[in-house]
Amino acid sequence: MYGRILGQGNFATVYELEIEGIKYACKKLKRLPDSYENEERQARFSREINLLKQFDHPNIIKVIRYDLTNYSYLMPKYEQNLETYLQQTGSLINNYDEMNNIMIQLTQAVKYCHQQGIKHRDIKPENILIENGALVLCDFGIAMLQEYTNNNRLTTIVQGFDSGPFTASEVKSQAASITESADVFSIGKILQYLLLQDTDDAVVQSSSISEGLKRLIADSTEYDPKRRIQSVTAFEARYRFEINDYLAVKEDPIILTVELLKSEYDEGIMNDFIADLYGVTDDIHFYSILSKLNKSLVKDWFVESESSLSYNIERYIQYIQSDSFFCSFEEVDNISSLLYLFYNEMDSSELKKDILMALTTISYKYNRFSAMRTVLSLLSNLTGVDEPIFALLVQDKNIIYFKEYVKHILNVENYFDRSKINPCILKYFQT
Numbered sequence: 323m324y325g326r327i328l329g330q331g332n333f334a335t336v337y338e339l340e341i342e343g344i345k346y347a348c349k350k351l352k353r354l355p356d357s358y359e360n361e362e363r364q365a366r367f368s369r370e371i372n373l374l375k376q377f378d379h380p381n382i383i384k385v386i387r388y389d390l391t392n393y394s395y396l397m398p399k400y401e402q403n404l405e406t407y408l409q410q411t412g413s414l415i416n417n418y419d420e421m422n423n424i425m426i427q428l429t430q431a432v433k434y435c436h437q438q439g440i441k442h443r444d445i446k447p448e449n450i451l452i453e454n455g456a457l458v459l460c461d462f463g464i465a466m467l468q469e470y471t472n473n474n475r476l477t478t479i480v481q482g483f484d485s486g487p488f489t490a491s492e493v494k495s496q497a498a499s500i501t502e503s504a505d506v507f508s509i510g511k512i513l514q515y516l517l518l519q520d521t522d523d524a525v526v527q528s529s530s531i532s533e534g535l536k537r538l539i540a541d542s543t544e545y546d547p548k549r550r551i552q553s554v555t556a557f558e559a560r561y562r563f564e565i566n567d568y569l570a571v572k573e574d575p576i577i578l579t580v581e582l583l584k585s586e587y588d589e590g591i592m593n594d595f596i597a598d599l600y601g602v603t604d605d606i607h608f609y610s611i612l613s614k615l616n617k618s619l620v621k622d623w624f625v626e627s628e629s630s631l632s633y634n635i636e637r638y639i640q641y642i643q644s645d646s647f648f649c650s651f652e653e654v655d656n657i658s659s660l661l662y663l664f665y666n667e668m669d670s671s672e673l674k675k676d677i678l679m680a681l682t683t684i685s686y687k688y689n690r691f692s693a694m695r696t697v698l699s700l701l702s703n704l705t706g707v708d709e710p711i712f713a714l715l716v717q718d719k720n721i722i723y724f725k726e727y728v729k730h731i732l733n734v735e736n737y738f739d740r741s742k743i744n745p746c747i748l749k750y751f752q753t
């Protein structure tokens with residue numbers, strides 16, 4: 323029968339249970355004497371089991387067996403929860419290996435939940451189990467399913483829910499709309515707790531942790547959910563970036579970041595994010611970082627949303643045409659292949675025209691043959707003088723310069739094949 327008590331929460335008691343020589347943990351619902359609340363507790367307990375049955379992730383507790391008649395379920399037994407573990411180890415401020423081990427497994431677990439459309443809402447050390455470095459998230463008692471948010475009172479208003487310092491304000495007040503950032507709050511607090519063994523906001527600033535980690539904790543534990551880091555993916559990217567030096571990761575942090583953030587592009591968000599990361603305050607710095615990146619990655623990022631693409635291309639073009647722009651020859655090659663990609667990606671004739679002009683300007687300025695060849699290949703796409711892009715080119719206020727540059731390129735003796743360019747267009751630039 324039931325062995326010793328392994329732990330207690332507000333709603334359940336977890337007992338050790340030995341079956342055929344193996345020790346398991348059995349979670350059993352606490353029932354209140356004659357309370358209307360029992361029904362709600364039971365319904366929630368069944369929901370918890372149903373959720374856990376659907377999950378399949380190494381960092382989320384598994385249900386081995388369950389019994390809905392007496393509201394209990396069986397799971398693997400873990401040695402400790404994160405709270406008791408930290409009481410033993412003390413702060414992890416000098417043990418980044420262990421901190422990473424915990425943070426990475428925790429973020430994987432929560433990212434998975436969010437992908438399944440579920441917010442945990444009660445992430446705290448007592449609900450995280452550890453054994454031999456392996457971590458699982460447990461206690462989905464008040465976890466919330468996306469689709470239930472608006473039409474099922476049971477899942478939002480929770481009786482007898484005792485919130486603490488790891489709980490976001492909007493969860494405490496049981497606000498009607500709760501987003502994934504509620505879990506980001508808890509994860510941010512846990513990071514603080516691992517480092518400082520204290521959950522008070524004020525303690526962070528005066529501590530000896532790096533400025534970057536301080537900022538990450540502050541940004542993830544903002545009181546206002548709208549001002550908080552919005553997703554665990556973004557949190558993870560920032561976290562990895564902040565401890566990159568420690569990890570001595572060879573990966574380019576921006577590439578890592580872009581990879582991690584692929585799922586959440588939005589106009590300007592990535593720009594702000596990278597700007598933040600690098601303490602960049604103006605476009606010039608931002609785009610000089612960009613031109614060093616892997617171009618297909620940048621395209622991926624920009625292309626994800628059409629508005630973000632044109633927004634960024636416009637800024638990018640302004641940047642490379644500005645007086646203060648300077649780059650190496652190699653970078654010109656990068657820029658031209660990036661612009662070529664953008665040109666093909668865009669539908670807007672206006673933007674295509676701007677791209678063509680920008681590319682022509684830099685290939686002329688740097689006298690770079692590979693870039694010139696790209697210009698000629700784009701010119702070859704123009705079908706004739708009545709083509710919309712051409713019409714826009716001719717109207718542009720910078721047409722005089724543009725014409726001069728193209729003429730120069732066309733006159734780079736015997737180097738380029740002009741036969742592919744439409745004769746009318748060729749004639750326009752040669753006169």
Ligand SMILES: Nc1ncnc2c1ncn2[C@@H]1O[C@H](COP(=O)(O)OP(=O)(O)O)[C@@H](O)[C@H]1O
Pocket residue numbers: 328329330331332333334335336347349397398399400401402403448449451460461462463
């Ligand atoms: N599988 C397990 N192995 C060992 N201890 C556990 C296990 N599951 C839960 N516990 C302990 O029992 C406590 C209560 O379990 P929990 O699922 O959080 O219940 P509640 O919903 O009441 O908060 C946890 O904080 C933890 O210390």
Ligand SMILES: [Mg+2]
Pocket residue numbers: 331332448449461
């Ligand atoms: Mg619990």
